[in-house]
Structure formats: structure tokens, C-alpha cells
Amino acid sequence: MPDEHVSVLQSMGVVILALAAAVWIFGLISLARRGHFGPVPWPAGRSPRALLYQRRSAPYVEHTELSPAEQAAFAGLVRQLKGR
Template identity: 70%
Template sequence: MPDEHVPVLQSMGAAILLFAAAFWVFVLIGLARRGYFGPVMWSTGRTPRVLRRQRRSAPTLESVELTPAERDAFAGLVRRLSDGR
């Protein structure tokens, strides 16, 4: 004959475990809806908070004309660095 009387501590343990599992599920759902775990299927289509807007155009390029002495120095540097290869 099975024991029909469950101890009080065992009943309380089961209730606490059930409450903790339900709380864990609600926290995970809340985190997923905020976007912490990536895109969500029911998202409203807004951009994620972690990505910034991209620039419309590339930054302006700057250039400086080198003097013949600077060109020679740069060519010498390139030759010196490429000798090791």
C-alpha cells in the first residue's frame, strides 16, 4: 500500500521548485523580448540598441604631396623592409 501522506517539507520543496522554475521562465522571456539574446520573432522592427547607425558616406580622404627627398626616403624604407622577405 503506497504512502498517501506526503511530508510537509517535501510538499514545500516541490512548491518552491515549481515557483523557481516558473520565475526562471518568465525572466528568460523578459530578457528575450528586450533583445539580450538576439532578434526575437515578435519584434516591432526597430533596430537593435547595440548597433549604431551607419554613416551615409565614407570619410573624406586626405592626401599630402611628398617632396622628392621624402619620396626617396620612403622608397629606401620600403627597400629596407622588403629585404628581409
């Protein structure tokens, strides 16, 4: 039976502090497993080469048609820069 001199708020404070400590420890373990604190050894049966076979999506490439005047201006600019 709890001591008669301990208030309900003090008892709740101890419980909240214990829960906060548990959440903090869980967070540190999660960060350590994700590799934020250094390298983590590869699981048995897997190799680093497995990452090479992951599918990558190419970034979207925007394309705009140039008018003949714009093409001529760009060609002149390129010639000007090559002369330097």
C-alpha cells in the first residue's frame, strides 16, 4: 500500500517519468538500428550488392521546343563562348 503522505500528482509524475524514459530508450534503439549512430552489420545471408538491383525511377525531364530565331541566338552564343 502506498505511503499516505504521497499525493496522487506525485504518483502520476513517477509513472509519466517512467513512460517518458521508456519512449526515449525505444527511440534511441530505433535510431541505432537505422544506422544514424554508425554502421550496422549486414544481416546473415544478405550482401551490400543487393542494393544495386533496386529499381530507380528517372527524374522528369522538361522539354521546350525553340523557335528558329531562338536556335540561331543560342548557336551564336555557343560560338561566342567557344572563341574565348
